[in-house]
Each structure stands twice: as structure tokens, then as C-alpha cells.
Amino acid sequence: MAEYSAFSLLANALKGNKDWKPAWRKPDPKASYDVIIIGGGGHGLATAYYLAKEHGITNVAVVEKGWLGSGNVGRNTTAVRSNYLLPANTRFYEHSMKLWENLSHELNYNVMFSQRGCLNLAHTPAQFDDYARRGNAMRHLGVDAELMTKAEIKRLIPALDVSDSARFPVVGGLMQRRAGTARHDAVAWGYARGADRRGVDIIENCEVTGFLRDGDRISGVTTSRGDIRARKVAMAVAGSTGRVMQLAGIETMPIESHVLQAFVTESLKPFIDTVVTFGMGHFYMSQSDKGGLIYGGDIDGYNSYAQRGNLPVVDEVMSEMLALFPGLARVRMLRSWGGVCDMSMDGSPIITTGPLPGMYLNCGWCYGGFKATPASGWCFAWTIAKDQPHDLNAPFTLDRFHRGLVIDDKGQGANPRLH
Amino acid sequence: MLITCPYCGPRDVIEFTYQGDGNRERPDSASQNFEAWNAYVYDRLNPAGDHNEIWQHSGGCRAHLRVVRNTLTHEISSVAFVRGDHQGRGDHGSAARRKAEDKA
Numbered sequence: 001m002a003e004y005s006a007f008s009l010l011a012n013a014l015k016g017n018k019d020w021k022p023a024w025r026k027p028d029p030k031a032s033y034d035v036i037i038i039g040g041g042g043h044g045l046a047t048a049y050y051l052a053k054e055h056g057i058t059n060v061a062v063v064e065k066g067w068l069g070s071g072n073v074g075r076n077t078t079a080v081r082s083n084y085l086l087p088a089n090t091r092f093y094e095h096s097m098k099l100w101e102n103l104s105h106e107l108n109y110n111v112m113f114s115q116r117g118c119l120n121l122a123h124t125p126a127q128f129d130d131y132a133r134r135g136n137a138m139r140h141l142g143v144d145a146e147l148m149t150k151a152e153i154k155r156l157i158p159a160l161d162v163s164d165s166a167r168f169p170v171v172g173g174l175m176q177r178r179a180g181t182a183r184h185d186a187v188a189w190g191y192a193r194g195a196d197r198r199g200v201d202i203i204e205n206c207e208v209t210g211f212l213r214d215g216d217r218i219s220g221v222t223t224s225r226g227d228i229r230a231r232k233v234a235m236a237v238a239g240s241t242g243r244v245m246q247l248a249g250i251e252t253m254p255i256e257s258h259v260l261q262a263f264v265t266e267s268l269k270p271f272i273d274t275v276v277t278f279g280m281g282h283f284y285m286s287q288s289d290k291g292g293l294i295y296g297g298d299i300d301g302y303n304s305y306a307q308r309g310n311l312p313v314v315d316e317v318m319s320e321m322l323a324l325f326p327g328l329a330r331v332r333m334l335r336s337w338g339g340v341c342d343m344s345m346d347g348s349p350i351i352t353t354g355p356l357p358g359m360y361l362n363c364g365w366c367y368g369g370f371k372a373t374p375a376s377g378w379c380f381a382w383t384i385a386k387d388q389p390h391d392l393n394a395p396f397t398l399d400r401f402h403r404g405l406v407i408d409d410k411g412q413g414a415n416p417r418l419h
Numbered sequence: 420m421l422i423t424c425p426y427c428g429p430r431d432v433i434e435f436t437y438q439g440d441g442n443r444e445r446p447d448s449a450s451q452n453f454e455a456w457n458a459y460v461y462d463r464l465n466p467a468g469d470h471n472e473i474w475q476h477s478g479g480c481r482a483h484l485r486v487v488r489n490t491l492t493h494e495i496s497s498v499a500f501v502r503g504d505h506q507g508r509g510d511h512g513s514a515a516r517r518k519a520e521d522k523a
Contacts, residue, residue: 240467242463242465242466252458252462252464252465253462254461254463255463255465256439256440256463256465257467257490302437303440303465303472303490304493305467305491306490306493310432312431312433345460345461401457401461402457402461414460414461416463417437417439
């Protein structure tokens, strides 16, 4: 399997890059496994990795309908943060942050995790007070947070319009220094290689078409590459959750699928060395190591399974960008794309056993799933291995809506398009 | 994306406000059927394909519209006024409610 070093880079460069070995095998599916994970994205691959590493369960298949990492793990804006208000979210995402901090070392694969900070801008005194409250809630649980004044923000991001004549003048901001970005594809590839080395079969181009049952119990899947049996079937299919659950006969879920667009500009010289978010709309931006500005805004706002969006949101995102950074008016946008997000009814995820016997469910990531990848896999692996949730994901049940125990960080109510 | 309002004609989607899944059926306000309320508030069909949904032409005639739109292609196959129209309403809401009432 592929190993990377300065020597191997040089040797392969001299030989015309013809001798690189694949980073993971391409096995045919076996007739049965201990665990099948549906979905070869970040969360599914992380789950397989932690099942093998933490729980010694290596007879595992990850089945993916397309190619590995072709969904949201390769379509996000790569931001990683743990600046939530509610304790259940803060604890979970902080666990994720701690896994991120050691991830390149853990996987022996450079995921280019860069703790360049994430700054939420406040544009009114009331919003600044609200950020103080959130910052205090974070610090109370041991997460770093600091309030920044307008003068400090001006020094940190010189290109930002902090003048009083800005459309929404900046009052201050909430900074999480340990937040940052990571190379999204490398996260998928690193987990894939790590899982593969521990014996997990990663089966690409293998679409699940139905479920096998043994009485009431789910006992495997039918796929485009034949039937595969398993004692446990776990789902981590993000925006496709509704479709796959319907194959299992579950008609409704507390989830709507929506499309989120993202954009990248042509490469620029160093322009911004942190992640910044707009407080008077929905906009966030960072700069990749290659120089492109990576940014996005709101979801399109109506149910969609199309991995492409419409123009009104493009227009809105560009307007927000220019409200903050007037100097970017003539920078050209290079690409845009869309990903299908599983918007839950309270904006928080679901990581749980069930809802059918033999089934395990991981979904509801809204558009914040990337930063959760390590903790999602870690907690889901625990839940699958032990048939019960870890303390960290115990609040993220499927029946919390039914029981009135929603975890609604933004306080938006049961309206998925507003989370 | 254009939506053809039956009153105003084809208009850009920015004139419209999305009001969500049109299959849901609100229980009677006096109902104390917990399961039916729970289904109304939280459960969604979320189909990949034709979706029965409610839009309001908020930047135009302000009429509420029942739109059937394909969630894979964004193609719109029908638009009608909501008022007085019980045709085309999916049976999910009522089916889920009946099921819930059976349970309760």
C-alpha cells in the first residue's frame, strides 16, 4: 500500500510517476460481513476506521454508490469549529476538534488541518452581547473563545470593511482560535487508507437497492453488485437518508434534503488567514493554500436532491461577500457546486441504534457535517460496536422530536430550511 | 427557476416564498391527538422526484400556491391555487393521521 515520503516523492518523480501504488484495495464484496456501512463519505469511512481501530471489528464493508468521497465530503467549504451554544453540541463538536488536532498523526496522512481561527462578526450591540453569551457558554465547557473588538478585527483582516459606512458596520466578533480548515479530500482518503489497512473492504460503485430481512430484523442489503449479508447494517448517507430509509420501508423522517452551494475564486496572493463569517446574513469565507477564496452562504431553501443550485442564492452570496470585502468586486469566480444536505428538524444530527432491529443510523448533519467527521465516526462506531450510544451522542436520538427533547442551537423551531 | 403563477404568469423564483411540504395536514386545533400533531410538525416524506409543496407569491399577487416540483431536476409540473383545492394533496398527511389515530 502507498507510503509517502520525501524519498518516494523524488523517486517517483524521476520515474514519471508510474509506480505509485493504490492507497486502498478494490475488493469484490464478500457474501457476508459483521458490519456493512452504507455510504463511503467522510462519516462512513471514519466509522469504519474507528470500528476497526477502537473496537477491533474489522470484518466490515463500506458500500458506496459512486466513487469514494464523491458526495459532501468533497463538496464542503472545509471549515472546522466547535463554537456552539448548547452543551450537547459543544461537547460533541469539541470532541471532534480534539480528534482533528491529532488526525494527521493518527492517520499518518496529511489532512492539512490548519488552526487559523474562525471569527463570527457581530453587526449590532445586541448581537455582540449574544456572542458574549455563546463565548461564555463555550468557555464554561472548556472550549476556547474570545471576544474581539473592531480595532482587533481590523488588524486581523485588513481587507474587511469595518468602516461606519459599511452596509452593516462591524461592532465586534467572537473568535475561536483553535478552529480552522482541513483538506477535505485528504480526510476521506486518509480514513479510507487507514480502514483498508485494518481489513475493511471499501466497495465503490455499489449502490444499495434494498434491504434483506430476517423476520423483523435487517440482515443485509441488496446492491447493484449482489446481495451482502451482515449482522449489523449502518447508514451514513447524508442527503440520501430519506431515499435509503424508504427502501427499508420507513416512509417519513424528521429530515428534508436541501441543496447547499459553494464557490471558489481564482487564486489570489494571501488575502485572509482565518475563517470569517458574516453576522447579518449567511456567508463564510476562507482562503485555501492554493490561493482560491472558498465561500458559501445559505441553502437554496426548498427541497432538492439535485447537486446543483439556482441563481438567486449565487446572487445573494456574492452580494454578502462584497458587503464585507468591497475590494473583491473584480475577482473572478472559478467554480461553483452543490451538495445535498440532510436538514434535520432542530439543526442537530442523529446518531443512534435503530430505528429497525439490526440497523444503525447516522444522519441529520444539515450543512455542518464536515467538521463533525471524526467525532461522528468515533461515536457511530461506538454505538454500532456496543449497541448503545456513547455519552457524547446519547442526546442525538431519532425519537427526541417525539419526546420533546430537541437540540435547537439557533432556536428556529421545526423548520429545516432555517437551520 | 420560473414558477408560473396561475394569476400573474411565469415569474422568477425570487418573487416566491417557500412554505414547505404540502403533504402535511394540520390536525384540528382542538385535537389532543399527540401522534397526529407530532407527525404534522416533524415527519416529512422528502421524496426524490415529484414533491407536492406550498409556495406563496409573496412578491406578486400574494396567493398561496400548490406546486408539484421535481426535487431531482427542479422541473415544475403543476401549479394551482391552494384555496378551495383539495385535489392533488398527497394522502400522506391523512394516512399518517389515521394511523396515529388508530394507535391512540
